[in-house]
């Protein structure tokens with residue numbers, strides 16, 4: 001399906017959310033809006049190994065406002081919740097954005 005302009009999407013930021021992006025097509029510059037209870041979760045950008053290992057790295061950006069807008073970059077974009085164990089319980093998301 002053709003699409004024009006930038007898309008805004010709101011991922012389900014809760015446990016076992018990995019499949020949220022399945023079947024969705026994203027482009028670089030699209031916005032993901034993370035809506036969640038900031039007393040429960042945060043959103044951290046991570047690289048592939050940190051995504052697999054459920055750990056943030058010094059290069060991670062951690063968002064904590066509860067309504068955080070993140071612009072997708074080209075390629076794989078990885079997000080986890082950095083609260084201990086939450087990523088292990090599936091609060092993680094990988095989104096592939098084409099150019």
Ligand SMILES: [Cu+2]
Nearest residue numbers: 041081083086
């Ligand atoms: Cu969490």
